[in-house]
Amino acid sequence: MKHLVRSQGFGAVIGVAVMLAVFTLVDFSGWWTVPTVSNVTQFASILAFVTMGEALVIMTKEIDLSVGSVYGLAGVSFITLEPPLGVPGSLLVALLIAALAGLGQGIAVVKGQLPSMIVTLGGLFIARGIIYVWTGGSVHNFSPDARAHPLTRVLGGELFGVEAAIFWIVAIAALLGLMLWATPFGNRLLATGGGRESAESRGVRTERVKIVTFVLCSLLAGFAGILTLCNQPQTHVTLGENMELEAISAAVIGGCLLTGGRGSILGAILGALIVVSFRYELIALGAPSSWYITFVGVVLIAAVIFNQSLARRLGHSV
Amino acid sequence: MTNDHPLIQVKNLDLYFGAFHALRNVSVDFHAGELVGLVGDNGAGKTTLIRVLCGIHAPTSGEVFFDGRRAEKFHPKLAIDQGIETIQQSVGLCDNLSIARNFYLGREPVKRILGIPFLDFALMREKSARVIRQFGLRDNVSTDDEVERLSGGERQSVKIGRAVEFKNRVVIMDEPTNHLSVREREHVNELAVQLKEQGLLVIYITHDIFQVHKLADRIVIMENGSKVADASTDAMTAEELEEVIRQGGRVVEKRETA
Numbered sequence: 001m002k003h004l005v006r007s008q009g010f011g012a013v014i015g016v017a018v019m020l021a022v023f024t025l026v027d028f029s030g031w032w033t034v035p036t037v038s039n040v041t042q043f044a045s046i047l048a049f050v051t052m053g054e055a056l057v058i059m060t061k062e063i064d065l066s067v068g069s070v071y072g073l074a075g076v077s078f079i080t081l082e083p084p085l086g087v088p089g090s091l092l093v094a095l096l097i098a099a100l101a102g103l104g105q106g107i108a109v110v111k112g113q114l115p116s117m118i119v120t121l122g123g124l125f126i127a128r129g130i131i132y133v134w135t136g137g138s139v140h141n142f143s144p145d146a147r148a149h150p151l152t153r154v155l156g157g158e159l160f161g162v163e164a165a166i167f168w169i170v171a172i173a174a175l176l177g178l179m180l181w182a183t184p185f186g187n188r189l190l191a192t193g194g195g196r197e198s199a200e201s202r203g204v205r206t207e208r209v210k211i212v213t214f215v216l217c218s219l220l221a222g223f224a225g226i227l228t229l230c231n232q233p234q235t236h237v238t239l240g241e242n243m244e245l246e247a248i249s250a251a252v253i254g255g256c257l258l259t260g261g262r263g264s265i266l267g268a269i270l271g272a273l274i275v276v277s278f279r280y281e282l283i284a285l286g287a288p289s290s291w292y293i294t295f296v297g298v299v300l301i302a303a304v305i306f307n308q309s310l311a312r313r314l315g316h317s318v
Numbered sequence: 319m320t321n322d323h324p325l326i327q328v329k330n331l332d333l334y335f336g337a338f339h340a341l342r343n344v345s346v347d348f349h350a351g352e353l354v355g356l357v358g359d360n361g362a363g364k365t366t367l368i369r370v371l372c373g374i375h376a377p378t379s380g381e382v383f384f385d386g387r388r389a390e391k392f393h394p395k396l397a398i399d400q401g402i403e404t405i406q407q408s409v410g411l412c413d414n415l416s417i418a419r420n421f422y423l424g425r426e427p428v429k430r431i432l433g434i435p436f437l438d439f440a441l442m443r444e445k446s447a448r449v450i451r452q453f454g455l456r457d458n459v460s461t462d463d464e465v466e467r468l469s470g471g472e473r474q475s476v477k478i479g480r481a482v483e484f485k486n487r488v489v490i491m492d493e494p495t496n497h498l499s500v501r502e503r504e505h506v507n508e509l510a511v512q513l514k515e516q517g518l519l520v521i522y523i524t525h526d527i528f529q530v531h532k533l534a535d536r537i538v539i540m541e542n543g544s545k546v547a548d549a550s551t552d553a554m555t556a557e558e559l560e561e562v563i564r565q566g567g568r569v570v571e572k573r574e575t576a
Contacts, residue, residue: 178436182436182437182439183428183434183435183436183437184426184428184435184437187415187419187422187423187426187437188423188424190412190414190415190419191412191414191415191419191423193414194412194413194414194415195409195411195412195413195414197409198409198410198411198412198423199412199423199424200394201394201404201406201409201410202398202410202423202424202425203394203395203398203399203424203425204423204424205395261412261413261414261415262414315466315467316414316464316466
């Protein structure tokens with residue numbers, strides 16, 4: 001318990017509990033239905049992939065604004081390259097494109113000593129522009145064969161009535177959590193964000209750590225795009241638009257501090273769950289969908305206030 | 319180990335930062351089992367010299383020999399691998415990590431499971447706990463506590479303990495007692511002497527000639543990027559050395575040219 005309180009995910013655990021309690025009181029019959037729970041967890045899983053990557057980048061004291069565009073670009077690549085390459089081929093190429101986007105931005109940030117906010121803002125526009133040019137604004141679909149491909153089913157189908165994305169998030173979150181908490185790389189990642197100079201004085205190659213983290217973040221965003229399209233194999237030029245803002249909000253709601261070095265994988269997932277639940281429930285309650293953005297803003301600020309006071313209470317300097 | 323063969327030998331070192339001449343033809347020897355006070359005003363070049371030794375800056379010209387071997391490349395990791403540890407006031411510990419994690423940062427012990435390297439938490443806790451007790455941390459501090467909880471003196475103790483634990487041969491202490499209470503200062507100075515007695519080379523950087531004169535075997539004074547004095551503490555009193563600093567090194571220059 002002490003460990004949980006000290007971990008950065010604790011605020012999000014409370015947040016989820018409060019949110020579920022409120023939704024239960026306000027809209028018991030609408031919220032606790034199979035379609036609602038299934039949809040919310042499906043969308044939350046997708047956002048959680050992007051958020052986990054974003055959270056890792058924030059833990060190194062950088063930020064990645066390009067995740068929404070990389071998500072879209074990987075998804076578009078996956079669908080458009082399927083006819084010539086087949087499903088496995090286009091999957092690999094789409095992930096490769098995502099990885100290259102992360103690598104390029106990571107190298108620019110580290111070697112160019114540039115602020116990541118600017119570099120990845122550039123990345124956001126570049127990747128989005130490529131999507132527009134590549135698709136020509138038109139909608140692309142998977143053929144019936146591609147939809148029936150085993151790989152498409154494994155990534156986008158269901159098992160015992162549960163969406164595949166949920167199995168994937170559980171498995172990959174467990175791996176990332178172990179990586180962050182129990183490996184030398186995780187230790188160095190947190191050290192890079194918590195005290196770059198100190199880490200370097202211990203021989204940690206912080207530049208390499210940051211580049212690897214940017215690549216990991218883009219890969220996760222790309223994978224999320226692919227998961228979405230395996231489930232709903234239809235692209236649109238706006239695929240993933242504004243997702244970077246949701247992902248950053250979710251990471252912060254999940255307890256990531258922008259001052260670096262603090263955050264958790266569990267918090268990232270719960271943060272994504274909170275953001276998606278609000279979106280879904282507000283629409284379900286009949287609020288105009290435009291209000292959703294406003295609510296995310298309110299939740300974000302409330303979460304930051306809560307998480308910071310929690311961190312101060314634990315004696316962290318924030 | 320004979321003492322006539324220096325552990326670190328610096329020969330005719332020059333370093334420019336652009337047009338700024340930061341180190342001017344510096345030559346100095348350091349021996350194992352010696353505590354050397356490196357003294358000088360701000361901007362005298364002490365820290366720059368140390369940064370060459372610990373691999374942060376590469377010299378523009380000149381040579382550095384470590385244990386008789388000429389250093390070809392300069393990188394912090396290489397210096398650490400050779401057993402050169404620098405203890406700086408503000409750098410060296412990450413506040414957001416536990417004592418155990420800080421202790422092993424950059425060279426974490428691992429247990430491989432299916433070929434994947436996982437941190438060996440048991441070893442990290444056990445070894446770092448033994449060292450922090452030995453170096454006088456409060457009993458209620460656990461190795462799982464974040465470094466943020468520690469006082470300034472305790473932080474220095476963790477760094478010094480770490481230097482000893484990793485069997486370093488050189489410990490460079492850069493203003494190790496700044497911002498410390500009187501008692502903590504004494505404790506850190508005792509540790510410096512203890513390291514020397516264990517056969518390590520200790521280079522102690524400070525402004526305070528009187529403090530280091532009591533501890534050191536030898537004092538090296540720098541001024542404007544040059545070495546202006548290099549004397550054993552038996553040969554010159556702290557007052558004489560202070561006069562050298564006050565005169566900007568001119569006293570010694572006179573003596574040498576005379």
